[in-house]
Amino acid sequence: MxxxxxxxxxxxxxxxxxxxxxxxxxxxxxxxxxxxxxxxxxxxxxxxxxxxxxxxxxxxxxxxxxxxxxxxxxxxxxxALEYVDLVDIADIEMRRISELTMEALHLGALDGDSIIYIHKIDSKYNLRMQSRIGRRNPLYSTAIGKVLLAERSEEEVRDILADVAFAKSTELTHENIDSLLSELPKVKEQGYGEDNEEQEVGLRCLAVPVYDRFNCVVAGLSISLPTIRFTDEKKETYISELHAAAGRISEKLGCRNYPHKG
Structure with missing residues (x-):
């Protein structure tokens, strides 16, 4: 007893x-x-x-x-924070947004002079995209690439892209590093990046940054959809949802003060 x-x-x-x-x-x-x-x-x-x-x-x-x-x-x-699985944490948030929007979601990280997709949830509309987990894409023509670069100094961006040949995937793709650098301050200020048919004709993409415990950008979270379904109203809603999700992911990575409101 x-x-x-x-x-x-x-x-x-x-x-x-x-x-x-x-x-x-x-x-x-x-x-x-x-x-x-x-x-x-x-x-x-x-x-x-x-x-x-x-x-x-x-x-x-x-x-x-x-x-x-x-x-x-x-x-x-x-x-303990070093072993937190970013993909597992992000998957919960990405699936929630997927159910809400039915659009494609991507999680990408910087690897050398490119982005690499580390997680993806396909569109429920059967949207066929050129991306897949493990695939690389240019930093200069993707929304995720822009948020991965936006908070870095001009010198660092130039160093990362020093050996990159800017290939025009579409008529709207940046042609050189100076053109890209002119956009990055806006990306940093507004807290999100856009791919306006720069990587693929007929496809729009919005991305927000994910931060670690040092408040450094470690990944980008994005939503992609065809231009025929893209509206300014959806853009505002999706950016808000992405920021809310990225804020929760960042918090679990140790970020104490996510700088963008959802």
Whole structure:
């Protein structure tokens, strides 16, 4: 029969995290103040702190003898974020937009001087597109490519595209790097990129950026549809949906403040 008390192991875990949480709210603190704040005995707090110090999670100042957190917890959190599966996270959001719009969705990332599609959901209208997972496309003629470049410096963009020959897929494709660079500030300011029949005649595409925990663009999320179904009203709605989805994806990647509102 239970006496209502927690097992000692559970109690120890709770005390450990209580101490860590208290340390996270104050740069450094002494044992007496910490014990009082947590309503624990000084001997208990001291014992736990010494163990945490041995494991490298807590540091002690040589003069004041106060305790503070080290960066080891940050390292653990960063390691966990490194293994977050971007495709699995994005798939949930992409399927939601697919059900809403019935159009094709793509997730693309920068690879060298091109974009590479890392995930795709086909249009429910049986739209035939030239894209597939693993396929590469130019940065200069795709909406995803533009959002991947928009927040980089001109010098970096020129370096990425230094060896790229601009091929005109359609009459509307950018002819050179200067032409592309003239569009990128607008892409950055408005928070989305457009492919207005630049990659394929009769096809429009809208893309928004996905950010990591350092607020760097790591991918682009896009929706594609034929010009016959494209309207300004749909454009506004789709951009809003893409931003909302990219915001949630970015948050799960550790981004604390997605810069574009859905």
């Amino acid at each position: 239970s006496n209502g008390k927690q097992p000692e192991s559970v109690s120890s875990v709770l005390k450990t995290f209580a101490i860590l949480q208290a340390l996270s709210t104050q740069k450094d603190i002494g044992i007496s103040e910490l014990a009082q704040k947590l309503m624990m005995s000084k001997s208990t707090v001291y014992r736990f702190l010494q163990t945490m110090k041995t494991l490298g999670y807590v540091d002690q100042d040589g003069e004041s003898e106060n305790y503070s957190l080290t960066l080891k917890l940050f390292e653990l959190g960063s390691s």
